[in-house]
Amino acid sequence: MLKLEDVSYVYQKGSPFEKEALKNVNITVEDGEFVGLIGHTGSGKSTLIQLFNGLLKPSSGRVLIDGVDIGTLKSLRDVRFKVGLVMQYPEYQLFEETVYKDIAFGPRNMGLSEEETDRRVRFAASMVGLSEAALDKSPFEMSGGQKRRAAIAGILAMEPKILVLDEPTAGLDPSGRDEILFKIKDMHARTGATVILVTHSMEDVARLAERIIVMNKGALAMDGSVREVFSRGAELEKMGLAVPQVTKITDNLRERVPSVKRGIFTVREAEREIAAALREGEVNR
């Protein structure tokens, strides 16, 4: 369980560039949840998730992992292995001669055996769609998208109990994006790991997450199920966010065909509703 109690964070405290990035945030994430974290650019999402594994220390408030205040721990390494964090644009973290060795960096730091490390590296690589051949390449001669995959695999290989991803698919091609996200969703379903996904894509949140947390100007603006949050479209728009496009379309459609349901968030649901509306149209005409 991950719990934030009244957490605030101030960057460069005491200098003229002081910036309050988080204000009194309270969040509890239970084990096994799939949470989408959304918010306008600069709303404090990246800052927030760096508190989860102790990369940043809260200016005030507490961060608890499984009931333990991580501010009181001597070493944060175990926290880092428990809470796996894929940073925003993680490509720059690659440094080893081969992709294989780079993905193995985390598991080796955990002190795992060679066989276990090998298993995890290959598994993580397959999760992000890296081929066996790619594992022996130098990470520096790969394309941007492949680097991104390798960097994500580096965290997945640690098999963290809580996986936090900061816009992992920004800049990837659509099929690669879907592939990675659905593998993560699949892993979540299989292993029961907690997943916290930061994204700017309302579509991704709608089809993957069970719960949405909305940040606005450093404060927690909304926290609820996908249905609850996306039914407050007007408020979201004020924060520079939006509901998924299909929700807008079906809402417009409802004005003409009243039988179209409320709260349509995924393309699949929309497809069914629109088909139904069309059939009804046929009958009425």
Place this chain on the structure above:
Amino acid sequence: MITDITIGQFFPAESIIHRLDPRTKILLVLAYVVVVFFVKSFVGYIILALFVIGCCAMARVPVKFILKGLKPVMFFIVITALFNLFLTSGGVILFHWWIFTITDEGLRFAVFMVLRLLFLIMGTSLLTLTTSPILLTDGMERLLRPLGRIGVPAHEISMMMTIALRFIPTLLEETDKIIKAQSARGADFDSGNLIRRAKAMVPILIPLFISSFRRADELATAMECRCYRGGENRTSLNKLEYGRRDAYAWLIFAVFTAAVFTTNFLFAF
């Protein structure tokens, strides 16, 4: 955090020191460095302290801000002090144990060395704190221009210095990001012996070098795309002009210098 290092950073504020001509400030800092090495007595150091603090106050830069920037160089200052403390011979022996001997000369040298380094860094960092990188280059270029006749590439030198200054904060930010990313994978930077610690730096240094080279390359391309041609016939948007305040600055500095030299004669300690 590593981004707390303030050396080379510009501190935007409205102050008379900020408005001084950059050439004046560069020359004054050079003269200041020379003068600092001539301070030989405690009274001299008190005058020096008053001068530096006075300048900070006039520049509206909190002394606390500058002191915070000293943290990363503290290590070197302490090492220097220890060397002076134990390796200076001569004078009355104050303390002796095994191979360690402290003499009153050594103590004096150590204290002076610390003060000298502190004031050097504080004074010189005022230059970059109160001068925007653009003005700094302009000033540097103008000062070096006469040397162009004997083949010194004045413009190129000042351009290189600006770029270096400009990229210090960027590289620190980058380092901070890389350290975080590797810590997130369980990298351990502060345990084990020296060799292990040195090895632990590899995952930070390699990405840092690579991104520096990439940045340099991108910058070169961006400059090329805008048809950058250094040196010859290049004019600047804002012409530098000396004003009355520059004369005042020199005047104040002259008084300060005179005071320092006088104390050298008046006070032996």
